[in-house]
Amino acid sequence: MDQPDPTALPVARPSEVALDAAGVTAFLDAVEATDDLELHSLALVRHGRVCAQGWWDPYVPDDKTLLYSLSKSFTSTALGFAVAEGRLALTDRVVDRLAPRGEVGSRTAALTLADLAAMATGHHADTLERANAADPDDLARGFLTLEPESDPGSVFAYNNPSTHTLGAVVQEVTGQTLTDYLRPRLFEPLGVEPGWWDQHPEGRDIGFTGFHLTTGALARFGQLYLADGAYAGHQVLPEGWAGLALAEHTPNPAEPNPDWRQGYGFQFWRGRHGTVRGDGAFGQFVVLMPEQDAVLVLTGATENMQGVLDAAWAHLLPAFDRPASATAEAELADRLDRSALVTDRGLRAAASSDLEVLGVEETADGWLLRLAEDGRELGVEVGREVWRRSDVAVADGWGALVAARGHLEGADGSGTLVADLVLVESPHRLRVRTGPGGSEVVWHTAPLGHGRLRRLATPRR
Known part of the structure; x- marks a missing residue:
């Protein structure tokens, strides 16, 4: 007989955690009524209990999906462990931890690990293409050849090589890939078997993208950060790391979408309504809602990620602490059980x-x-x-x-x-x-x- 998983999040009906199921159904209606929005899975956690979850056929719970930039939040987590263990300090200069190819400018020389984590390297735009061109075999060292246009810490720019270089430093000082380093510290305490993390060069997890996890694993990760690093009665993250990583470190008021201009933490986005999230291209989300004591996990395929969040704010937020009905609960359960891809949608600009x-x-x-x-x-x-x-x-x-x-x-x-x-x-x-x-x-x-x-x-x- 199979033993229950002691790390599994408990399950509750929406009404048991003061959630009106009709709000979740309204959110699904809004997404399905918008041609360029598409969900592949959903998990909603409140008060530490999963109160709604579903997968859109043919996706199933065991699928480990590509997270794109949601991977960055796991690179940040690895940094937190390395700092707590005394292997690194946030004030460490990058060039002291990862030797550049040659002489570097004064701004590059001043870059710290905190600057990398906060997307505050002083570059004015993403440097991925230029860093790859500078060193096709080692993206981090290619990045270090690119002198920032402004002083580190002075300006926000979403910069993929920044995260890659951060991950490269962690892997350099630990002698392990990010996946292997996080396995006993993060994944095993959460009861999670990690998927593949793309590598470049071979043997170095890429850090800014490429990680694969199940929806259930993302729900556990989100609950961990929501609970200040505690999970299943144990302190998993270093004390204080969750609060530090989720706090605003770099203002970003020039970003075009409202939920992308509320400030940036250590590889986490600040959002409206007091939310914080990790996210990845095409609609991979782990959204923390501290005011509601809730976590929303979504995977999908959309280029309109703001539209997904707009629907969540319009329909999910009002559903918390609202009177519920058994009928609405049954309708939501049936809806999630029958969820399936509508494959003719969104093909006009294929x-x-x-x-x-x-x-x-x-x-x-x-x-x-x-x-x-x-x-x-x-x-x-x-x-x-x-x-x-x-x-x-x-x-x-x-x-x-x-x-x-x-x-x-x-x-x-x-x-x-x-x-x-x-x-x-x-x-x-x-x-x-x-x-x-x-x-x-x-x-x-x-x-x-x-x-x-x-x-x-x-x-x-």
């Missing part, structure tokens, strides 16, 4: 993929779709009107978990195959059309910086 369609073979319950990327043939099992999963070997030792569903256009069933391929370890999916008139492969949302399956793959060990 981006083309470089995937080549080699052919289609009919099977007993669907099709085998034969694709090619960079000269490598890939086979994807496509279910007939139902989702089928296959682990697609996109390179030696690397796979992409794909859920695929399709149908034939045309009254006689002999026309074009239309197949949706959901890469369930990421926010992304593809629409494939192939038939007598030719083939087309497009992204619903194209992955940042590339459009290749290989870049979305994770190791198969």
Whole structure:
């Protein structure tokens, strides 16, 4: 008999934590009524108990999805442990911890770890392309060749190499990847098995993106920070780190969206209504709501992340401490149980993929779709009107978990195959059309910086 997980968050009905389920349903209605918003999972925690959760078919609870920049909050957490253990100090100069390639300017020489964590390096814009060009083999050392335009600590700029360099310093002084360093300190106390963290160069977790976790793991992480670093009766984070990381360190009033100009902490965004969050591209959110003692976790695929938060503020916030009804509770539970992707949405501005369609073979319950990327043939099992999963070997030792569903256009069933391929370890999916008139492969949302399956793959060990 399986033993209960002592680290699992307890579950409650919404009414048991003074939440009106109708507000959650209204939030879902608002998202689904907006063509450019899409959810893949939701978890809502109040008073330390999960009161609403759901996954949009074909996503399931065990899927570890690509977090994009939500990864940054985990890099910050690693910094907190390294500081508490005396390995690092926030006032340490970066160049004293990570030797640059050569002479650096006075502003680069003055950069501290706190400047990196607070996105206050003095650069006026993201330096990712320039840092990569300066040193394609070592992004951190490429970053250190780029003299800031202003003094460190004086200006905010969301700067991916800043986080990468911070993570590189932690990995340099610990002799471990971020994942391995955090495993006994963070993941094991939370009962979480971490997913893959993309690396560059090989052996160094990239820090600013590339980490993969389940929705449930994100809920535990959010609850940990909401509770000032305590979890399941134990102090997991160093005393005081949560408050320090979530506090405002860098004002950012020039950011265009209201929930992105409330100030920046140590790899956490300050938001409206007293909220703080980690977030990642296409709608990966861990939102802390201290005034409501709640955590909202969302994964999805949208380029309108402000729209997701607007819907949450409009419908979820008023639902706290509002009288609830059993009918609304039952309706929400049924709604979440039936949640499924609507794959025709959001394809109007789809981006083309470089995937080549080699052919289609009919099977007993669907099709085998034969694709090619960079000269490598890939086979994807496509279910007939139902989702089928296959682990697609996109390179030696690397796979992409794909859920695929399709149908034939045309009254006689002999026309074009239309197949949706959901890469369930990421926010992304593809629409494939192939038939007598030719083939087309497009992204619903194209992955940042590339459009290749290989870049979305994770190791198969």
